[in-house]
Amino acid sequence: EELTKVRFIHEWRFEGHVAPYLVALDKGYYKDEGLDVSIDPGTGSVDGINRIASGSYDIGQMDLNALIKYRDAADAVPIKAVLVTYNIPPFSILTIKKNGIAEPKDLEGKILGAPAADAAYSHWPIFAKLNDIDTSTVTVENVGFPVRETLLAQGQVDAVTAFISNKLAVKAAGVPDDQIVGMMMSEYGVDLFGSAVMASPSFMAEHPEAVAGFVRATIRGFRDAINDPEGAMDSVMKHNPIAKRDIELERLKLVAEECYFTDDVRENGFGHVDAGRLSRSIDQLEETFSFTNKPQASDIYTGDFLPAKNERMIQ
Amino acid sequence: MAQTDIVSPPAKAARSGPDWVWHAENIGSPVLFTLGLFLVWEVGCRLFNVPESILPTASATLAALWEFRVVIFDNMIVTLWTTLLGFALAIVIGLLLGVAVGWHRAVYSAVYPALIAFNSIPKVAVVPILILWFGLGTVPAILTAFLISFFPIVVNVATGLATVEPELEDVLRALGAKKLVVMTKVGIPRSLPHFFGSLKVAITLAFIGAVVAETSGASKGLGKLMLDAQAAFQVPIVFAALLVLSVLGILLYAITALIEQRFTGWAHRSQNH
Amino acid sequence: MAQTDIVSPPAKAARSGPDWVWHAENIGSPVLFTLGLFLVWEVGCRLFNVPESILPTASATLAALWEFRVVIFDNMIVTLWTTLLGFALAIVIGLLLGVAVGWHRAVYSAVYPALIAFNSIPKVAVVPILILWFGLGTVPAILTAFLISFFPIVVNVATGLATVEPELEDVLRALGAKKLVVMTKVGIPRSLPHFFGSLKVAITLAFIGAVVAETSGASKGLGKLMLDAQAAFQVPIVFAALLVLSVLGILLYAITALIEQRFTGWAHRSQNH
Amino acid sequence: MSVRKGEFAAVVGPSGCGKSTLMKLTTGLVIPQKGRIAVDGKPVTGPLDIVGMAFQNPSLLPWRRTLDNIMLPLEIVSPHAQRLRKHKAEYVARAEAMLDLVGLGGFGANYPWQLSGGMQQRANLCRALIHEPGLLMLDEPFGALDAFTREELWGVIRDLHQRKKFTVVLVTHDLREAVYLADRVFVMSARPGRVVLEREIGFERPRPIDLTYTGEFNDVVHELREKIAEARADTPPIG
Amino acid sequence: MSVRKGEFAAVVGPSGCGKSTLMKLTTGLVIPQKGRIAVDGKPVTGPLDIVGMAFQNPSLLPWRRTLDNIMLPLEIVSPHAQRLRKHKAEYVARAEAMLDLVGLGGFGANYPWQLSGGMQQRANLCRALIHEPGLLMLDEPFGALDAFTREELWGVIRDLHQRKKFTVVLVTHDLREAVYLADRVFVMSARPGRVVLEREIGFERPRPIDLTYTGEFNDVVHELREKIAEARADTPPIG
Ligand SMILES: Nc1ncnc2c1ncn2[C@@H]1O[C@H](COP(=O)(O)OP(=O)(O)OP(=O)(O)O)[C@@H](O)[C@H]1O
Ligand SMILES: Nc1ncnc2c1ncn2[C@@H]1O[C@H](COP(=O)(O)OP(=O)(O)OP(=O)(O)O)[C@@H](O)[C@H]1O
Numbered sequence A: 001e002e003l004t005k006v007r008f009i010h011e012w013r014f015e016g017h018v019a020p021y022l023v024a025l026d027k028g029y030y031k032d033e034g035l036d037v038s039i040d041p042g043t044g045s046v047d048g049i050n051r052i053a054s055g056s057y058d059i060g061q062m063d064l065n066a067l068i069k070y071r072d073a074a075d076a077v078p079i080k081a082v083l084v085t086y087n088i089p090p091f092s093i094l095t096i097k098k099n100g101i102a103e104p105k106d107l108e109g110k111i112l113g114a115p116a117a118d119a120a121y122s123h124w125p126i127f128a129k130l131n132d133i134d135t136s137t138v139t140v141e142n143v144g145f146p147v148r149e150t151l152l153a154q155g156q157v158d159a160v161t162a163f164i165s166n167k168l169a170v171k172a173a174g175v176p177d178d179q180i181v182g183m184m185m186s187e188y189g190v191d192l193f194g195s196a197v198m199a200s201p202s203f204m205a206e207h208p209e210a211v212a213g214f215v216r217a218t219i220r221g222f223r224d225a226i227n228d229p230e231g232a233m234d235s236v237m238k239h240n241p242i243a244k245r246d247i248e249l250e251r252l253k254l255v256a257e258e259c260y261f262t263d264d265v266r267e268n269g270f271g272h273v274d275a276g277r278l279s280r281s282i283d284q285l286e287e288t289f290s291f292t293n294k295p296q297a298s299d300i301y302t303g304d305f306l307p308a309k310n311e312r313m314i315q
Numbered sequence B, C: 001m002a003q004t005d006i007v008s009p010p011a012k013a014a015r016s017g018p019d020w021v022w023h024a025e026n027i028g029s030p031v032l033f034t035l036g037l038f039l040v041w042e043v044g045c046r047l048f049n050v051p052e053s054i055l056p057t058a059s060a061t062l063a064a065l066w067e068f069r070v071v072i073f074d075n076m077i078v079t080l081w082t083t084l085l086g087f088a089l090a091i092v093i094g095l096l097l098g099v100a101v102g103w104h105r106a107v108y109s110a111v112y113p114a115l116i117a118f119n120s121i122p123k124v125a126v127v128p129i130l131i132l133w134f135g136l137g138t139v140p141a142i143l144t145a146f147l148i149s150f151f152p153i154v155v156n157v158a159t160g161l162a163t164v165e166p167e168l169e170d171v172l173r174a175l176g177a178k179k180l181v182v183m184t185k186v187g188i189p190r191s192l193p194h195f196f197g198s199l200k201v202a203i204t205l206a207f208i209g210a211v212v213a214e215t216s217g218a219s220k221g222l223g224k225l226m227l228d229a230q231a232a233f234q235v236p237i238v239f240a241a242l243l244v245l246s247v248l249g250i251l252l253y254a255i256t257a258l259i260e261q262r263f264t265g266w267a268h269r270s271q272n273h
Numbered sequence D, E: 001m002s003v004r005k006g007e008f009a010a011v012v013g014p015s016g017c018g019k020s021t022l023m024k025l026t027t028g029l030v031i032p033q034k035g036r037i038a039v040d041g042k043p044v045t046g047p048l049d050i051v052g053m054a055f056q057n058p059s060l061l062p063w064r065r066t067l068d069n070i071m072l073p074l075e076i077v078s079p080h081a082q083r084l085r086k087h088k089a090e091y092v093a094r095a096e097a098m099l100d101l102v103g104l105g106g107f108g109a110n111y112p113w114q115l116s117g118g119m120q121q122r123a124n125l126c127r128a129l130i131h132e133p134g135l136l137m138l139d140e141p142f143g144a145l146d147a148f149t150r151e152e153l154w155g156v157i158r159d160l161h162q163r164k165k166f167t168v169v170l171v172t173h174d175l176r177e178a179v180y181l182a183d184r185v186f187v188m189s190a191r192p193g194r195v196v197l198e199r200e201i202g203f204e205r206p207r208p209i210d211l212t213y214t215g216e217f218n219d220v221v222h223e224l225r226e227k228i229a230e231a232r233a234d235t236p237p238i239g
């Protein structure tokens, strides 16, 4: 039987948290669904969404919030999310214990390091507003990604916006594990989804069964990776030979715990999306992003390709 | 009968055309060409339906430029300043290194490979090191602008010195002039066309260096602005900033060219220039 | 009595020293200098306790180079190939454009500002557009390498053509030669020293262009490898890749220099070269 | 002034009077602001391809060996340009014969800067002659040569002119040279240069070199010299 | 060969025999592979600063105006280099006087390529003289000049030598020039160049220009010419 070709792009390079896709590929889950999947690493959601829009890729995992903003443009291609993988977004504020920042309010008067292109930083205004931070007292420094954690460790900045998994980078910069503080924005009222599998409209129209198959196989991959992170590392190392196995393992566990396998997922199954929460998150984005053409929840996401709840339970 | 007639003695020879030709060529053609480019940009975008998130139309870019002129101008000043400082540093050090490399074969052999090695390295990789050493702020950006732009100067000055006609050097050497004097009186003047050629390359590189450094760590500047705009899905601002960079590049180039004309007019006496 | 004695008729003049001096200068000094740099790097890192995440020691870098030689080599081949193609394109188009710009004042006035404008734009901003048009593969990287490296060639060729001594052109013009012939027989040979000077700058820029494009979207190449390594906290691999880039830069430069010697030996007859 | 086809004209005049400029005007290298120049009946509007010109300054191309420098006109002027590739050996032989003729045999492989001043000037002369031009313009071609070499080259030019019947315009400072070689001598005044004197030289051709030692010959030279001195007296002397 | 202090020596010889090279060797521009060169009793190991040299090829620096070209030695040779800034006007006046002397008055502001060949050569001569060197080396300084200008410059050089008593080595192709100006004439053979003849010229100084028309003078010139012809007979002739 002829396999359907699927060109998939991930928002990031092949690190530990990408393992679910790599596992699904290596274990033949996509083939089982009649798919011939190629997986390419990416360089961030903005680029990635553009590539799906341009037709270079059929399906990708990208930040859902970036998609919402993208869809605001009048000429936007109607890409839709079909499976939300990050039930909780990884956006967080990282700092070090000795800087005395335990609460969002404590950031006042401090220096916040933030790469201008950082997805976490793009939600900083929401976070600040919800937590009543006087942003005029916070000095925001644009720091490049490669130096963000080192500057934090050096003390040139007091806190940084980052993904929660960047704790590992702070550790690599020489800060002991127990000194690192990670403040998930989601715990302070930023109620957004994280990344999601999304497909181009033409692919959804031409190969609806392939999209559904891709979603099913991906969920199997997530299940395997969450249940057996050690084993999932084989796939990561295979696709990224220069990775350090123990670090990637730690990264996967961290992301799985904070973002993939949340209480909501435990209860309602992987990929569960509450339509109300999605609508609210679009409203929340409006705090920082002036829509000219505000999309509806149904423009952004469709549950049509999701399997039944019992197929989506992880354990 | 076929014959060679030469009437009237040789008068002053006419080498250039009338005034209006000069004006047409020097002002008309670049303006027309630039307008043409804008037209191609606008029409191309519309024709191929290029999404705004990749390449906004010329009109959208100009509109953004006007709308955000204050922010763009503020950031431009920062970038311009950074670039100029880095460029000035590059001129001084590039000239000194170029003279050193052209001075002696041993310096040439020793330093050149290291310079080339350093220049094959993308400067993006060096910026983090600079930031960690010199902290956030403008110093890393100035240094990056310098680091990226001094090499063409070194190469061109060294090439210029290496290709000086020995006959000209002999004029000074015959007077018992020391090597340094020969260098300053013959080598360097003779190499000025090479030097100014390299400045045109260096000034554009200096801009790139400053902007790249700003994207890795700065609180102001066009590089930072472009990142912010990109993150805010304000792509027209990104291209407005690029437009400003281009115009700055041309302006600085024009200044360089004026100085060049002043100093190397003697070398530019071909008919078409 | 003071007098001027000239014994023996003028024999062939000796301008260069003995063989071992040549060897010492051409092989000894770069090797020593390079070793010195490595030493400074190693000692500096240890002395100032530079964190490995920013600048690993020379020894750690070399160790990483050895350990990951297979991956690095595979990616190197990709980058090298990309760079060479881009560079070749840059030579052809740069030469053509340089000749066109040097050909006529109107072309010069029209095209030069646009070229400078384009070159003041950081190429990182252009890469996404290229990827959009040409897809992910190697084409955008080749094009970026080309786009970043052709400008120095244009500028130097144009400068070379503009500074040709009219006396040399007159030799051909007196024979009734058309402008194209004057260009190929006098303009271009006379500009070769300028041209080769620019190649040294262009080849290093081509590497940078290829690597920068690879960091914005490619499935192979040293740029991609460096990003991966950075993310995996394998900073020594990043620097090993930079080291490889440097060595490649030197190798390609050396090849260029050999060809240069072959073609512009006539211009390099100063005493110290 | 006007030169007939096949004639050998010589131009003499003080330094800086415009002789070299006159040569450039005639070949169309420079376009006059006023006045009219015609070659072969047609006004000159640009460089002509029937001309062979030896510039005052040798202007050999430094990246070409002497032989290649000399063969340059062959690469440009028809019909040689079309024939050159096929008949390479024949043309190289011609160039080498040319070099031998001026005493540069064996120097073909040297670069111009490896030649002495006089040798460069002789190579320059070869380059002007090699394509057998219809109009030969020589700007002080023998200035840097010793008396003997010079006289030998006089013979060379004289014989070539005799055989090929091309038109020659020769700029020189040596009155004996002018009188010995030319059919007509033009004398120019100091800046601004005008033709102040035109003198037909009647000696029968072929002229043997011994002619230059005859009283008759010396009388013509002296006559010219005095006329020039007279003309000079009208302009302020230098020094 | 050896030249006494204050003497005026002339060197003649066929083109390419090594006269220019001899000049370069003497000034230390080129270091000999064998043989010995001494100036002022000391062997020459590098360029000397008491020398004024007029190269065969004018070699004026194209980025300097003629006046600045001429003043170049003043910027380098002591004691002028030290005094130049303070006494600028005085030195400029000297350079302008120099230009007037050779008939280039008013051309100081021109670039070298705006001068004719002969004018460049005269500027070159000025540059060699301006710093009043102890040893003056002139490599065919009058080659591109017409007979009258040339004779006027002979007078200039003669008078300067008379007044300043510096040593002069003059390379020339003009035997009359050599005999008129020099105390001693050296004749070199063709490549490899050796001194084949040395002739003291006994005419009393100061020598009037009319001397050149005397029979006595012409006898010396003819004697030299014949000797050279004899020497040449031993080497194969050109052509
Ligand atoms: N490129 C130029 N630009 C301006 N003036 C020039 C240029 N070339 C020559 N001249 C001037 O034109 C005049 C005539 O020069 P030309 O070279 O024709 O003299 P010439 O008769 O050949 O002299 P010589 O015998 O010294 O070679 C000179 O006064 C010179 O200053
Ligand atoms: N740079 C050089 N390299 C190699 N050979 C050279 C170089 N310069 C001169 N020669 C050779 O040395 C010989 C002597 O040259 P030189 O210039 O001294 O001759 P010259 O006596 O001044 O001749 P002329 O009267 O023609 O000026 C010539 O045969 C020439 O080919």
Ligand SMILES: [Mg+2]
Pocket: D019, D020, D021, D056, D139, E116, E117, E118
């Ligand atoms: Mg002339």
Ligand SMILES: [Mg+2]
Pocket: D116, D117, D118, E019, E020, E021, E056, E139
């Ligand atoms: Mg000579």
